[in-house]
Amino acid sequence: METFGDVTVDRSAGYVAEVEMHRPPANFFDAELLQCLVDGISWADGQGCRAIVLCSEGRHFCAGMDFGRSTKPPPDELLALYDRALALVDGPLPVVVAVQGAAIGGGLGLALAGDFRVGSPDSRFAANFARLGLHQGFGLSLTLPEVVGRQRALELLCTGRRIGGAEALQIGLCDRLADDPRDEAHRLAEEIASSAPLAVRSIRRTQRADLITRFAAAVGHERLEQQRLMETDDFREGIAASLGRRDPRFTGR
Numbered sequence: 001m002e003t004f005g006d007v008t009v010d011r012s013a014g015y016v017a018e019v020e021m022h023r024p025p026a027n028f029f030d031a032e033l034l035q036c037l038v039d040g041i042s043w044a045d046g047q048g049c050r051a052i053v054l055c056s057e058g059r060h061f062c063a064g065m066d067f068g069r070s071t072k073p074p075p076d077e078l079l080a081l082y083d084r085a086l087a088l089v090d091g092p093l094p095v096v097v098a099v100q101g102a103a104i105g106g107g108l109g110l111a112l113a114g115d116f117r118v119g120s121p122d123s124r125f126a127a128n129f130a131r132l133g134l135h136q137g138f139g140l141s142l143t144l145p146e147v148v149g150r151q152r153a154l155e156l157l158c159t160g161r162r163i164g165g166a167e168a169l170q171i172g173l174c175d176r177l178a179d180d181p182r183d184e185a186h187r188l189a190e191e192i193a194s195s196a197p198l199a200v201r202s203i204r205r206t207q208r209a210d211l212i213t214r215f216a217a218a219v220g221h222e223r224l225e226q227q228r229l230m231e232t233d234d235f236r237e238g239i240a241a242s243l244g245r246r247d248p249r250f251t252g253r
Helices: 033-048 075-089 106-113 127-130 139-149 150-159 165-171 181-193 196-205 211-229 233-243
Strands: 002-004 009-013 016-021 052-054 095-098 103-106 116-119 124-126
Touching: 009 095, 009 127, 016 181, 033 052, 033 075, 052 181, 075 106, 095 106, 095 139, 095 181, 103 106, 103 116, 106 139, 116 165, 116 181, 127 150, 127 233, 139 150, 139 165, 139 211
Parallel strands: 016 052, 052 095, 095 116, 103 124
Antiparallel strands: 002 009, 009 016
């Protein structure tokens, strides 16, 4: 077991390393946590691992950024955050994400930064940015349409509605569904790790050939739109409504 800040890496399962976030219950992320994930996966690669299970401690996989801490992160924080997100997407190993509980907002973006997702019937997914008065981030402009299609992605982004595990599986947001998503994620990762490692890397490079360039362009645009919308009354209302657990009353200002 190796520790990188709030991230642990357990490589006791043969060629599969379990990379776990430890910020329960919501596992809010920041640039520091994402860098720890990047470092942990790089370390596992150097140890000869062939696949990663990305998971988290606690009730929920990840609820994105903690807007209760700071409703308007400074521009340099967003820039650092998305630089780390790009490094995560550009990682060397296939990543199977185990989603227990909720993957919300940027947490959904983090789940989609992996190669595969395993949820449970109780898992919940939402790109809730519009309900906060905000543009989507973490590359969801690219990754969400890639897995569910452009029209479905537009509907999920504009409504911000939550979907359960069964619908996520039906539309392709999840690759597998199991009562214990972590165990099932390990099974999928072990299947991948049992294949020829050089072939898997070659296949993955081909399938993701232009992903990094497109992801960098997506997060660059998203960051600018988020900074612009964070200056609006609607964003302030969206955050206040979310923290107060009430419906937002947007004015278009």
